[in-house]
Amino acid sequence: MAATYNLSSAALSSSSSAFFSHSTFSVKNPTVSLPGKRVGVCMCVATSQDSKTAHKTAVSRNENMAKLQAGYLFPEIARRRNAHLLKFPDAKVISLGIGDTTEPIPDVITSAMAQRSHALSTLEGYSGYGAEQGEKPLRSLIGKTFYSDLDIEEDDIFVSDGAKCDITRLQLVFGSNVSMAVQDPSYPAYVDSSVILGQTGQYQKDVEKYGNIEYMRCTPENGFFPDLSKVPRTDIIFFCSPNNPTGSSASREQLTQLVQFAKKNGSIIVYDSAYAMYISDDNPRSIFEIPGAKEVAIETSSFSKYAGFTGVRLGWTVVPKELLFSDGFPVAKDFNRIVCTCFNGASNISQAGGLACLSPEGLEAMHGVIGFYKENTSIIMDTFNSLGFNVYGGKNAPYVWVHFPGRSSWDVFAEILEKTHVVTTPGSGFGPAGEGFIRVSAFGHRENVLEACRRFKQLYK
Template identity: 65%
Template sequence: MIHQISSSICLPNAASVQPSQISYTSSKSDARTKIGYHTKIPRRTHLESLQSGYLFPEISKQEAKHAQNNPHAKIIRLGIGDTTEPIPDIITSAMAKQVYSLSTVQGYSGYGPEQGNKEIRKAIAETFYQDMGVKENEVFVSDGAQCDISRIQILLESSLSAAVQDPSFPAYVDSSVIFGRAGNFQAETNKFRDIVYMKCGPENDFFPDLSATPRTDVIFFCSPNNPTGSAASKQQLKKLVEFAKANGSLIIYDSAYATYITDDSPKSIFEIPEAKEVAIEVSSFSKFAGFTGVRLGWTVVPEELLYSNGYPVIKDFNRIVCTCFNGASNIAQAGGLACLTAEGYKALRTAVGHYMENAKILVDTFASLGRKVYGGKNAPYIWVHFPGLSSWEVFSQILKKTDIVTIPGIGFGPGGEEYIRVSSFGHRESILEASRRLRKFL
């Protein structure tokens, strides 16, 4: 049976509970016999609207099931986009120095500024936004881009409408569901009623047809895109900014993969004139610095960005950060600052180059098998087309025949059906072995 899933925000790990020990009842589920004590607190309605399990834990479940059924299989993981190469010594040394200093009277520090230490905010502004007019006080350092996506959602009224690229990273839709702006899920279309899905496929160069896109209050946009690996051109982003200005919309721009861009595509929305009036940019150290487990990111909220009443959005975001967050780890920030030194940044470019060489190997492999392949040029993801086939079926067959984990495209939205996403994060020997298996069995 092919599983059709839509993703949801994953819940924290909890103690395992046997089905016989607990029951769940709600207005949207079948009533079951109450067992044991229940509070009188109703479940939040919007959480009931979340569909199935969050995509990546669901993939992990399928992998675990395959491993259990095939105990001798040597599984290659090209699914979840987790980095594999070691963090350069110059960066880990900076974190270690920070750790050891905490054991001294002179070096100990407790809470830091919720917005991030001044030094790293300044370094981020100068490294990534040079000549774009972004000031250090507009940079908010965080524990990662995905966390900031939800903090930004707190800014926005539940009544506001939203648009997403289709396909796109699941967190944009799922956080919109949780905050009450998605409406009911429509199983027949695999979409939420009140979200506009902007089709981004090869037929329109992976950029939405804005002339056919209805106005929404919020536009989530990721470039280079996860999962398709496509980066928007300067002309395309100029159209997006003009579209947002004409409609009075807000762009939430995710640039987490910007350091992988190899051509002249913009690395920031703020390369576009007037973007500071309509956009917030979210980014991360995770994929370019190997900080997926260290956790460090940032968000830029321009002073020029104003609500309809003229009040600066940055003031509200600052209040939310101060209320909901106590600041990024000072150890992680020390590592982030080391990433942005000339020597640290050069070392990181080596790792990025490694992943992009992996991408080329995988692109060439699927192309040799007669598949239409996209991505792999400006992002560490390869987007492979299997016309007429269910993406979950393709995922299952590849796992069964080759012991390789990929991601079914439908998990990124209805526009991802017939595709799989393949990650180039991996050690070179694993990528080469994956190439051999794919050429042999597909």
């Protein structure tokens, strides 16, 4: 059976951002800007092999891979979006689903990358492998910019190709014999990487959870912060603030509770601060602002949502020297070994961009881009508030968390896609506590966000 899709070659990427950014479809209303150009036809052909004749190796499949449920959330959304385009080939689809940036990278940053790129064509400017931990000037500048007065040293910082990649590298450090806790709802990579490493039991369909993972319920009722008195001890605690998908940001008091909880239980916190620059109040931007955090926490972050580096790929992880395993061995030494074994260091061109990001001009430009997305967030929040919905997030994050009580998240996703041609994200894809919500991303061109909001008002007025 063959299915024909009019997609750009980028759509063949496993990343759903390729599907969202470059699918080709007709546009009748020129006020909606949709990038991409028409290319050839891609034939996706499903084939089957006769089990009696097909050659099989003697290698068993990783049993943990078989535990994973369906596809990863965002490629599944991309699949449904493309099916929608087959049904409505002339639809002007607007994507506010995946958290992929849309606005151009500021020139002060791309100029630095271009200069570094051109230098590679000269004897004087060429460089090959760099330090696996990242170039010293960038590590130093990350420390001065984000961890000033927090006693984070240059060699506590590991530069990488993104926070998502570092999450998996950290899982390799922890191994399969640890217990895990995650916020519910939370970014799917935490759970899926735990499943792949063998840290979990089977998926339990009746409760929509994996065995041996502690799901820390975060809802409007508890201010999107778990009741730690009801959370059993686990070895590792994944925590994201500002949170993806709810957009909530933990207060200083809440993070103090979390650090004290981890210290009492002998746990390690993996703190994802990928949206910290979106915080506009006095909530902490780093877990290391909390006394004692260096003894119990790792922090991972990224330039993706600050500078539009979702495709450039550059992030960092902080592993303080004070963080020790139960036998007294430093966690940072094991992470360094994993990095040196699995990674040859971030692209030198990307790191040049990182240095430019953290220059005075680069920081000003990044704040400008972040401000643009925060304005988009306000537009989306105002729209759903005017329609009478309970709306959360938005203030400190580029995500709006909208409640549709009593309804299936996937049903709401399908309704919005079918009737408005707008892609959102079903809340249940982030965990069972996300059921009844949808996440709307503020990453979009302004004209697209305004048009999407006009369509939301038309549907739900």
